[in-house]
Amino acid sequence: MNFLSLFVLIPLLMMLGLWMSRDMKQIRTVAVIGSTLLLALSVYTLVEFLAERAAGNTATMLFTDSRMWYEPLNIHYAVGVDGVSVAMLLLSSIIVFAGVFASWKIDPLPKEFFLWFMLLSTGVFGFFISVDLFTMFMFYEVALIPMYLLIGVWGSGKKTYSAMKLTLMLMGGSALLMIGILGIYYQSGLHSMNVVEIAENGHIPMNWQYFLFPMTFVGFGVLGAMFPFHTWSPDGHASAPTAVSMLHAGVLMKLGGYGCFRVAIYLMPQAATELAWIFLILTGISVVYGAFSACVQTDLKYINAYSSVSHCGLVLFAILMLNTTAMTGAVMQMLSHGLMTALFFALIGMIYGRTHTRDIREMGGLMQIMPFLSVCYVIAGLASLGLPGLSGFVAEMTIFVGSFEHADIFRRVLTIVACTSIVITAVYILRVVGKLLFGAVQNEHHRELTDAEWWERLSTITLIVCVAAIGCFPHWISDLIREGVEPITNLLSQAL
Amino acid sequence: MEIPMIAYLVVSTIMFFAGVYGFITRKNMLAMLISLELMLNAADINFVVFNRYLYPEAFEGFFFTLFAIGIAAAETALAIAIIINIFRHIRNVEVRNLDKMKY
Amino acid sequence: MEQIANQVIFGLLALVIVVCSILTVTTRRILRAATYLLFVLFATAGIYFQLDYTFLGAVQLAVYAGGIVVLFVFSILLTSHPGDKSELLTAKKRVVGLIASIFGTIVCGYTLLTYPFFTKPLTSVITGEVDMKEIGHALMGMEKYQYLLPFEAISVLLLACIIGGIMIARKR
Amino acid sequence: MEYSVIILLLPLCMFLFLGLAGHKLSERVAGILGTIGLTVTTVVAYMVAFNYFTMPRNAEGVFDTLQPINLEWLRFTEHLHIDLGILLDPISVMMLVVITTVSLMVHIYSLGYMHGEKGFQRYYAFLSLFSFSMLGLVVATNIFQMYIFWELVGVSSYLLIGFYYTKPAAVSASKKAFIVTRFADLGFLIGILILSFFTETFDFQTLMSNPSSLVTETAGMTFMGCSVAAWAMALIFMGGAGKSAMFPLHIWLPDAMEGPTPVSALIHAATMVVAGVYLVARLFPMYCAVPEVLELITWVGAITALYAAVVACVQTDIKRVLAFSTISQIAFMMVALGVAFNTDLHAGLGYMASMFHLFTHAMFKALLFLGAGCIIHAVHSNEMSEMGNLRKYMPVTHITFLIACLAIAGIPPFSGFFSKDEILTAAFEKSAFWGVWMTAVAGLTAFYMFRLYYRIFWWSKPSYEHHTPHEAPMSMYLPLVFLALVTCVAGFIPFGEFVSVNGEAYHIHLDWSVATTSIIVALLGIALATWMYFSENTRPKALADKFRALHTAAYHRFYMDELYMWVTHKIIFQRICRPIAWFDRHVVDGTMNMLATVTNGVSYGIRKLQSGYIQWYVWVFIMGALLIAVLAMCF
């Protein structure tokens, strides 16, 4: 058992602890200790990882551990991390940490809430540490299903509809995914579920790749909110409780991108090269389409959800560009979007918790009433529209530079189209900021509202610090990710 | 000239599907059961005929028929018990009364 | 001569079976249906006799005609007044039944008629009826083509049906 | 000169400190702290400038380009990486001086002007942020660093314009400013992408070492009829045009006047808006490699200059007049760059002139804005109709304002005369057409500036019932005086010695034929203004009635805003965003919902299958079996 398994173990132990807790105080204690431990663990992983790399270990995956699980199918419980997964683990633990504080006063049924929340986290962490297709897929689904209850019980608005839609659409994606995974398993000729092994030694016949690549890519793409399979996102996010939106938009949607990257492209580089254009068009549409849709929404969460569609579209878009720079950018964008969208949702949740409305037409001038939250919102907005010094900028620039490395006119034009999203993003972000925070106070009752409490401050500040850290000092994270991306691009260049 | 085997088969087939017709159309549960006997009987004839004409070395069809007759008796008995039970409750044995559960 | 007699007898039996089968399922009087069934069963027993399976014919008569039909008659008398006619079938129901049965007849007839059976002449293998001793051995033996196990098994089945039947039919 | 890093770090630290802890400090402490910070920065900048220009020239008679610091910030590929560093060459050093000077003046001035405003600390934090970004922009060692700071100045501008965030006008102005410049930056970004892809570098020095690399790399490649190199450079220019408010991307600047006046002075007059000019100057050798883009720049500049000047003549809001004047003056600089060429010192006169004008304009325009700030401070209005005869109440402001007006009108010996004269000379060098055009614009400049001047300080005395205007406090007029002094003497700086197209020393000499013409034209403009506005009369109104159409159009800025409004609201918002949102809800999502509805409907429709009748069940049973048999036989 190497220490990576702790990522799964800690949430599970937390669930046990939560199950035994009697009152709110104990629940909070368990949640805080657990999420802090996770955060510490991911930082430890990062440090160890960097040390190991510095010591010259060039294996694709580090800290690997593989235990036979299902021998007849050669399924292993196999863990291991590369730069990309380390980054993702870091992201997840940060957001879980922030999420715990954002749901400090969750009501009703706090115990159950945290139990489900931790099950969700288990899935997320498990997914990122797995290198076995089966375990990966299993954790993927583990992460999906708690969403239903989390939204259904603790959500708001038309929560049952949204929860059902979200769950069913994501399950639809995972149905395709299962075909893809099984197909890969049986066609690679290796009798192995290990991702690295299949990538390095497997030979999936070309005609099968044509079938399996779209399956896998769309399967993960649904979770990555790829057009036209994104419609679960606005409703789902709008109805979800704060911490769940945070974790879902922040981390869960990244599972899609990560999966496309780790499974679809890594294992089927030839098909990826040949079929990329179809999905480039779709994701390109996502990018612009999401941004345009966000411009006319009036519900804060819808705006952010569509913005997520746009940004996550950019992730997939960049992944499909299939070169080191763009893919690095994609992963950075995952990180960046994860953090800032979590920040957004946290803030929206906090504002909603006070004003009980998310309609921007019914609010205004919040800057005068809750300056802390408003300033944080502005920062989140600036991060979202790609202000240098915050994380969005470095990610987007890496993507654009990377995407532009292609010599063909098709990809260039698409890149330029995608670039326009930075303008549209500015439009809708500033529209919200202008209506919501600035101007005169719309509703006089709002004047009695209070600013953030300490747990809310802690939650948001954590995220802001991370957003700024990535934005100001991008090189270490970029190097970390690049190192994880390179094996894949090497395979791609062999495929060409 | 011997009687061709197929003649027996045709007879049994007609008998079987007459039973099917009865089973589907009769309203009285007992009549349905009677139709059912026709069907079982038809299958029995097939066994016997195949045994006699094609594989007379062993008596598989023969014994199958023997046992099938026994089973038919058993199921008739059980069915009649159930029908009697129904009759006790609703005072008739019309099958269309059994439609409480649907959709 | 014997052949012709056989053919005539078969023709008669076949006619009885076909006609009575159809009458069984079409007559409106339930007691008549039971009676027609009895004729069919007799005719079937006749066929068994004709095929030299006299033991089987006897069982057919005893169990079916003697046992089952009597059971039917009793329960018919129990559940309805003699002479009751059931009302006419709706056309729809009749058509539906006809579709199924004619379709089935065609399918089965087609498959049977097209199948290349290699019939052996009846007389060439065994003549006369099956030896009762042989039947007894087969019924009680444990080798291949012997049926001790099914015999035991059906006993359990019959016991269960008795239990079930009693349970359902008794008053309490 | 590693210590030059202080220039960047100090404002950044000030920003972080004031931003995070500002609200804990008192107003006074925060303001003074910010000012001290910037004073130190200014001193350091002057030291850098002094040290740099006293450095011996190298063998080619050029000041060495220095990179005291250059750190890799983000690596994209082997060749492409964003560095953060400091690049010192004549124009960046000159810009350092300009920015720190104006910024310091504004800091001091704001102590008085912003006194008592809510969010005073925040204001100083933003000022520091802006100073940091702008300084970072000018010392950028590579084009991506420039882009980074370019965005940062955009944001600080956004924050400062929207400083009065409770005022809807300010909020929408800030939004407009940001989005319009963002749109321009899109071009900039794409330009960078193209440029960097072909030249495989972001670094200015590498680019300058072989300015034609882009052209050679993209030889033969065209897109929509123009060469790719031209596209790249034109797109980069688009970024500059957006920041520098060139026509038709100028619309944000007049609205930006909603911000506090010192901010307008700093950002929207002296520093940020000249970033576009600076960008073109920075990449000038590369522009020379694609002359068609230079042509474009000239045209854009010339049209903007004329347009803005015409509009300025009829505006009634004094800050707007100044804003259009700024646009017009920046366009002068652009034209100067457009008509220049880097073959030799002579052909490159426009380059030097442009930089020179940038320098002088920064000073006198800041002066004008600060002066306007004093006036607004005194009368609590921006409208000309509320003013008049103010010379009595505000003598210092009056004098300094007059000096600035003379400078911008191009009357010797004030600084504007010298720089503008060089520009006109350069324009005439290129062709008489441009010379005449620009001279005409210069005349217009003199006219509208003096219209403004007379309208504020002379005209007639309106009734100042509620309060009597009074001179501004010392913290406000001291900067005015200082800038006025600079304006008086700056023209005599031998600017060409420091900055020229290829770095060699260039001795400025006046071309008297051009100078005379321009002075005469300027005087004519002033005379006309005097005739119309010296004292209250009906001549302006009569003229306006006579040229009603022109006047109305000009007053409405030739309906450019309306056009934009129409495009953004009617086309983009109503015709694109709404349909897309509708499509998303009703078609894409509708399809998903329809799947569910159809499934449910089918489920409802087939419920009769489960009819509850045994005989039906059996019928299905037997038909199923038979059909399966038949189908299996068929296949």
Add this chain to the structure above:
Amino acid sequence: MDYSQFLVMRGEISLLVVFLLIFLIDTFGGQKSLKGLSVAACVLFGLHTIWNIIPAESASAFGGMYQISPIASLVKTVLNIGTLIVLLQSISWVDTPDVKLRRGEFYELLLVTLFGMYLMVSSGHFLLFFIGLETASLPMAALIAINKKDTESYEAGAKYLFTAVFSSALFLLGLSFLYGVSGTLYFDDIAVNIATNHTPLLIATIAFVLAGMGFKLSLVPFHLWTADVYQGAPTQVTSYLSVISKGSAAFALMLILYKVFSLDPVVWQGIMWALIVLTITLGNLFAIRQKNLKRFLAFSSISQAGYIMLGIIAGSAQGMTALVYYVLVYIFSNLAAFGVISSIEHHSGKVGMDDYNGLYKTNPKLSVVMMLAMFSLAGIPPFAGFFSKFFIFASAIHSGFYILVLIALLNTIISLYYYLLVVKAMFINNENEGCAIASFRSDNGSRVSLIVCVAGILLLGIASCVYGYFTDLSLLGI
């Protein structure tokens, strides 16, 4: 005469011993001993289960009429476990006044049907198989109608019986054709004799045999009785019917197809392909609208049968393993659901889905069990249902049925929908005003059974040894 051959039938013998003991207690025991009958039945059956837990060696007796293999013996154990759970769940139910009179018969009939299933699973001759089939279905009709005063119960009994005898008549016709084609009824001999036969008669035979088995498995279009019977039968019987009867039939069908029609699988694979698609889809479509939970689970079990068939169509040892494993998991999941339903029905008489609104507030433990069962049925990890689904899909994919698996997977979305409806009712909906199910403590038998089920749901997937063990056994041959 070699009576030692009976020793091969260890499982059947011990089951009959249990049956006889109960029969004796029932017949001759006093009132007092009858009270302990339910517990005695559980204990005796538990002993029987343990006695047979070690799988038998492959063996053949009675001239090939009876055949046992490790995997068949394992299936019996699986059925035993399921039956034991059902027995546990019925402890309190058989003591209700209505059923009290007939509890002896209940256990006897139950055990006899199980005996019939044993025969189906390990027969090598169609006669024995047919007797097993009838033994499994005729007493079942009596069981279904055991609540004979209840309209729904006798209606269900009649429906079941009539459909059963009809299907067995058709099955018999098919068998007679098969006999005509092959000349024998021994599985192994038939397989040899029909090896290269492709005539319409054989195809019709296969169709009729599949129809006969399809009735037991409730495959569409032979499924129409299912919902009514499940609804009408007493819950305990329904649960028995839905898991044990179905599981045994699935294995028996596989046995026939693998042993008898193994040499030319194309025909039956084609038929199965269509049946699976129909079964899964129609089962799901009907399940969506159901409001009665028993009826709802009936349709759910129809679609589950479709998934089980995926293991058969694979036609490999892997498919066999997956099938048995699936059945095991299905037993635990479905019995957990039925356990909750019967518990609630026992205490409040409610079986409607709307009655379950807000159940979590009053009976949190039961709702959690129900939720786990639903998730497991829907195939959500980390519960066992996910693993069984995955393996069964894997086996089908391995044999190349990509499109079929895709259709099945898309159907899982619909199934997830209705399983979530139950979860939604319990956790999300607000309780009905005034008529919410009151909080109660279920009896010990149900508690034990539910704990066993939950343990199964939680552990079967994680503990890979189970699947590995199944694989080892199935590789030893059928």
